[in-house]
Amino acid sequence: MTSIPLVDLQAAHAEVAGEVREGFDRVLATGAYIKGPDVGAFEAEYAEFSGVRHAVGTANGTDALEMALRALELPDGAGVVLPANTFVATAEAVVRAGLRPVLVDVDPEYLLIDPALAAEALPAAAALVPVHLNGQLAPMDALLEIAGDLPVVEDGAQSQGALRHGRVSGSWGRISATSFYPGKNLGAYGDAGAVVTDDEQLAKAVRLIGDHGSGRKYIHERFGFNSRMDTLQAVVLRAKLRRLPAWNTARRAAAARYDELLKGLDGLTLPGTLPGNEHVWHLYAVRVERGRDEVLAELQAAGIGAGVHYPVPVHLQPAFRGLGYDEGSFPVTERAAGQILTLPLFPQITEGQQSRVAETLAKALARI
Ligand SMILES: *Cc1c(COP(=O)(O)O)cnc(C)c1O
Helix, strand or coil, X not given: CCCEXXXXXXXXXXXXXXXXXXXXXXXXXXXXXXXXXXXXXXXXXXXXXXXXXXXXXXXXXHHHHHHHHHHCCCCCCCEEEEECCCCHHHHHHHHHCCCEEEEECECCCCCCECHHHHHHHHHHCCEECXXXXXXXXXXXXXXXXHHCCCCEEXXXXXXXXXXXXXXXXXXXXXXEEEXXXXXXXXXXXXXXXXXXXXXXXXXXXXXXXXECCEEXXXXXXXXXXXXXXXXXXXXXXXHHHHHHHHHHHHHHHHHHHHXXXXXXXXXXXXXXXXXXXXXXXXXXEEEECCCHHHHHHHHHHCCECXXXXXXXXXXXXXXXXXXXXXXCCCHHHHHHHCCEEEECCCCCCCHHHHHHHHHHHHHHHHHC
């Protein structure tokens, strides 16, 4: 039996292959591999898509988050509040920017940062970084209110095109970061990312930081480094951005189909959508109450590319011991880490593939 991948990058490529080849030929003919015209064009298109005036391409999403934080010029070592339930990169970027991650737990239903806990942590911090986990926005209305004058920086790596109360991911924060890692909803053919903001000064600062602090050749105005988007990646992203609304719609349809196929299964909790959100289903993550690892192994043995996002929370990672947290620090995040199971979902997934995933999952659950 053929296997079903977690994400089918070939299926997405097939839809844009002609456009990408043409675009690559155009770049190869000019040799404009860095700062080519496609980068500026993509930045303009992505800013519009994100409902803001400025987008700056970066080498990856982790850099984008670090650069957004650096542009804010927060005091050295200041605390930055972020959810414990996120990919490790959110915390890495905070440390790289010379700041201190202050983790808070998530709500038990949607596993998004809990505004009440964020409110408790914020008085001792200088910024808030909500993460739009799995493709739906954190409760940004509540978070902006509790943040008051403190800057809010969205980690929108998993939420390109997601809405809350009709307002798109990236347009809520003072400045926001996203990732175009190949498996994201908008994925490059390698690493890439972007910072988006309405604030012209912040956009300028980010552009300087990612270009050796230099606005004029060999004059370095501020400390920076090299984190630019490659022209070839911009070509891919321009072609894919045109399809993204349709792809996100297809993801929603696939998520609804899983909801239907999996409802009522014993020991299984389906992912919910926070009221007010339009989800873009970067990941369809169910929770298995008992025996998650056995269920995962059965799915994988049947050729189904299920995964776990994420098996070990940031605060229990060896690299982040120094933050001073321990087992029990964030009980909701820790419980979720033992139950989460991510099922294959991508815009081109077929009903047949989804039925096979659901049947295999139901059989595995019945055996536990
Ligand atoms: C992917 C991801 C990042 C990092 O992006 P890269 O492009 O891989 O550096 C940051 N935060 C979250 C939540 C992510 O999922």
